[in-house]
Amino acid sequence: MLTTQDKLLNAAFSLIQEEGFESITAAKITTQANLGYGTFYKYFKSTEDIFKEVFRQKLKAVSEKIYTMNQDEEDKIFGYLKGHALIFYYICEGKYTNWIMKRPNYFIEIISDAAREHATTDLREAMEINQLDQSSFLDLEEMFALDVWLIIGALDLIEKGFERDKVCRSLLRYVAPQGLPSSLTENLIDGILLTIEDDLPQLLH
Amino acid sequence: MLTTQDKLLNAAFSLIQEEGFESITAAKITTQANLGYGTFYKYFKSTEDIFKEVFRQKLKAVSEKIYTMNQDEEDKIFGYLKGHALIFYYICEGKYTNWIMKRPNYFIEIISDAAREHATTDLREAMEINQLDQSSFLDLEEMFALDVWLIIGALDLIEKGFERDKVCRSLLRYVAPQGLPSSLTENLIDGILLTIEDDLPQLLH
Numbered sequence: 001m002l003t004t005q006d007k008l009l010n011a012a013f014s015l016i017q018e019e020g021f022e023s024i025t026a027a028k029i030t031t032q033a034n035l036g037y038g039t040f041y042k043y044f045k046s047t048e049d050i051f052k053e054v055f056r057q058k059l060k061a062v063s064e065k066i067y068t069m070n071q072d073e074e075d076k077i078f079g080y081l082k083g084h085a086l087i088f089y090y091i092c093e094g095k096y097t098n099w100i101m102k103r104p105n106y107f108i109e110i111i112s113d114a115a116r117e118h119a120t121t122d123l124r125e126a127m128e129i130n131q132l133d134q135s136s137f138l139d140l141e142e143m144f145a146l147d148v149w150l151i152i153g154a155l156d157l158i159e160k161g162f163e164r165d166k167v168c169r170s171l172l173r174y175v176a177p178q179g180l181p182s183s184l185t186e187n188l189i190d191g192i193l194l195t196i197e198d199d200l201p202q203l204l205h
Numbered sequence: 206m207l208t209t210q211d212k213l214l215n216a217a218f219s220l221i222q223e224e225g226f227e228s229i230t231a232a233k234i235t236t237q238a239n240l241g242y243g244t245f246y247k248y249f250k251s252t253e254d255i256f257k258e259v260f261r262q263k264l265k266a267v268s269e270k271i272y273t274m275n276q277d278e279e280d281k282i283f284g285y286l287k288g289h290a291l292i293f294y295y296i297c298e299g300k301y302t303n304w305i306m307k308r309p310n311y312f313i314e315i316i317s318d319a320a321r322e323h324a325t326t327d328l329r330e331a332m333e334i335n336q337l338d339q340s341s342f343l344d345l346e347e348m349f350a351l352d353v354w355l356i357i358g359a360l361d362l363i364e365k366g367f368e369r370d371k372v373c374r375s376l377l378r379y380v381a382p383q384g385l386p387s388s389l390t391e392n393l394i395d396g397i398l399l400t401i402e403d404d405l406p407q408l409l410h
Contacts, residue, residue: 167347
């Protein structure tokens with residue numbers, strides 16, 4: 001049985017998918033959930049409040065799915081880069097871009113909570129099998145934090161009208177470990193972009 | 206002769222340097238400027254409004270100074286990276302970090318206006334003298350946009366307590382052209398960090 005809170009969250013999520021964030025009201029959410037209007041404010045302070053919770057839960061679930069997908073991937077750097085590509089496409093496809101770009105600090109907080117542990121585990125394992133050069137490298141937390149800001153940068157480029165696949169390629173060039181030969185990085189990225197089409201639907205549904 | 210608007214801007218700037226953004230009011234600014242309280246609202250809608258204008262003017266002036274400093278530098282990549290380092294230290298020293306981190310989109314807009322033309326000129330010249338590999342490269346506007354988001358990422362790390370010189374080094378590793386051998390990048394960065402101490406005071410005064 002769904003709790004009342006879950007019903008509200010599901011209703012909000014459906015509405016976001018249908019019409020985007022801008023025009024959704026508490027009344028629309030309760031109507032969609034077959035609940036009385038007043039119920040909304042027992043669980044959430046505002047539409048902003050419920051949107052944040054929807055986004056937090058979805059991103060957490062998506063991060064888990066990505067981690068499971070990547071677990072059998074022996075090339076940890078490939079997995080790490082692919083995780084960034086998938087999150088980027090997921091946000092674009094899910095119509096979250098504009099909303100997130102107005103709340104970049106919130107996005108950083110949420111994605112750090114949802115994915116930092118998995119992502120830094122990938123990086124640590126890459127170091128252990130010598131895929132990453134330990135000596136010249138950044139603190140892993142610091143590296144992941146900058147990589148997440150690059151996702152925001154990439155979303156900003158989408159808002160400015162740049163083309164999605166091109167932006168994703170640029171994003172991955174930045175996220176790829178420094179010092180890797182360009183040809184190797186390009187091969188990695190080609191491989192990732194080839195698999196994205198197959199994997200993205202699993203995240204969206 | 207200073208205009209009334211300039212007097213207000215100068216007073217706001219002095220107060221920011223003295224006490225940071227948080228506690229400044231319109232009354233404090235007009236007192237500092239030896240003007241009547243009501244004068245403030247003839248020129249600015251709010252303290253937020255005047256802060257934005259102070260920051261915009263300062264960043265514009267700093268970008269010009271950096272461009273002049275770098276103009277004789279034959280190594281355009283060195284100049285480009287150093288520009289990022291100087292902006293980063295300028296913001297930290299000028300006590301702007303916390304304020305900017307709450308307004309990242311504003312920062313991106315301002316720095317793009319102030320520095321995009323100079324920065325992309327540096328990159329274009331680097332391409333012409335084959336310092337940058339044209340074939341595998343990003344659109345220059347796109348590259349600069351992501352590099353500016355990395356400055357925000359670096360400031361976020363400062364807010365989270367990471368050490369300034371270490372964060373600057375990480376920032377420059379990301380901003381450095383992909384595909385450059387690690388040892389070359391590290392040499393470039395060492396060179397930049399050595400000159401920062403001499404150049405930063407020129408920007409601050």
